[in-house]
Amino acid sequence: MSAHQSWAYTEQVKDHFVNPRNVLREENYEEDGKGLVGNIQCGDEMLVLIKVDRNTDTITDCKWRTYGCASAIASTSAMSEIVIGMPLDEAFKVGPKQITAALGQLPNNKIHCSVLGDKALRAAINDYYERNGRHDKVVREQARIVCTCMNVTDLEIEEAVLEGARTFLELQEQTKMSTVCGKCRDEAETLLKVYMQKHFG
């Protein structure tokens, strides 16, 4: 059937979806840091566990579990491959751009909801520092979550504005914020004005 020749996502996504790397299968994995992000109500949740070489602060292993769609599974899998062997400082900076680059590409509407692996990783790195009493190394994300349903922060709103969002609808379209319970709408409208003023005012 010719319709089956192409797939819903890229070949790289398919590869990670079919052969996910570094899935956490052990029930008693002894991690050095653990991060859990997402929200099952919204359809995606990710758990990331890391092992760290304490002498070099380098990630020696990264395991994960994901509840979510194909792009959520593939993006967490791709992220785990990227960060193994990486110094923590560098791994902390891994973002959706690097992950989606490793996957060829993802549909725009999938990026904010399914590429959460990097957030889970940062949570795991912070957890590692905390467990080891290195509180000075813990970097709380500067960003503040505005939309709790879709995990959209003020920084992402600012980024969306810089990328061209000019109206609340466009903001929703780009970030998917305020599309579930809608409680953050007023704040979103206010931030939209603030960032428009800041960058284009």
Next chain:
Amino acid sequence: MTQRQVYLDNNATTPLHPEVQKALIDALPLFGNPSSMHGYGREARSKTEEAREKIAAFIGALPEEIIFTGSGSEANNTVLSITGCPATECSCDRGQRTHIVTTTIEHPCVLETSGCLSGRGTPVTYIPVDQYGIVDMDALRASITDHTGVVSVMMANNEIGTIQNIKELAKLAHEKGAWFHTDAVQAVGKVPINVRDLDVDFLTLSAHKIYGPKGIGALYVKRGVPFCPLIRGGHQERGRRAGTENTLGVIGLGKAVEMRSLEMAEESLRFHAMKEALRKGIEDLIPDVRFNGHPDQSLASTLNVSFAGAEGESILLYLDLEGIAVSTGSACASGSLDPSHVLLATGVPVEQAHGSIRISMGRENTMTDVDYLLDKLPGIIARIRDMSTVYRRK
């Protein structure tokens, strides 16, 4: 080796019936405009009317009560727009009766049209359903007032297959002087329908759900019921739907209906057996599942099931890699963010709604397809659950 292909998404659309395909190919050269008086036109007209008669007979209507539309969605839009129309001194004017009553599990073409009309001032009431998707009769009775213009309830739900007691619902509407419309797109050709017996004023049907071509639907409008076109500017369909007739589509729909009348009775027994085998197989082979929709009062060809800890788009895509086509109520696959409004309306928890798939059988499916699905599905669910943050083997 070619991979086995099993199409189990017949509620989304169906493959053309070979006889329909033949009829369409035969009709391809027929280009005349049915409105023309010359031979070309007369031939197109006669084929169009022949199809109209078949369709009318199939649902117990008169030919002049059938209006061809571009889709089921258009037919539904048409009915709601009549009620929501604020015009007075128009053939559709119903005085104060502008209120629309519908349900929470309708197709988006009903819900969004109602929502749009509501935004323009038309009062709309959405009746809830129970855990099986059956419309709350008491709530419906209570919501119909002297201002209610139309009560619109789908006959069989596209996602969970639940079938409403349309005859009783229509009676309730009529007792209060409201018109009754049923979106029967998923029911026509699957369960016997007689519009006189059901006593409905409007009924929507679509060709591509019954092995006919896409882009053609029909609206039954009971004789004497006020009507106003949605598409204006032509005398076609007795002035009720402008636009040169989709002759080819109409012929395809006519043939599709004809084939349904020959095949649907035998098929229903087969679907019952297949659905039971599917239900039992899934229950026996996979833990923590939940079947959605009514256990008996539902389409024999539709089975909706949720898997705890497994997200629907992943299930769909792993099945797709095995050549099996189903659909999901998960938000991820639909491009929206909320999972199926139908499942949520029946009280399915959000997580279970994300983890649902709909298996909808068609005339080409056999028990071998059921076996193939049952062979692949348990492994896929286990594999997804193995990766899941929320599901652990017990």
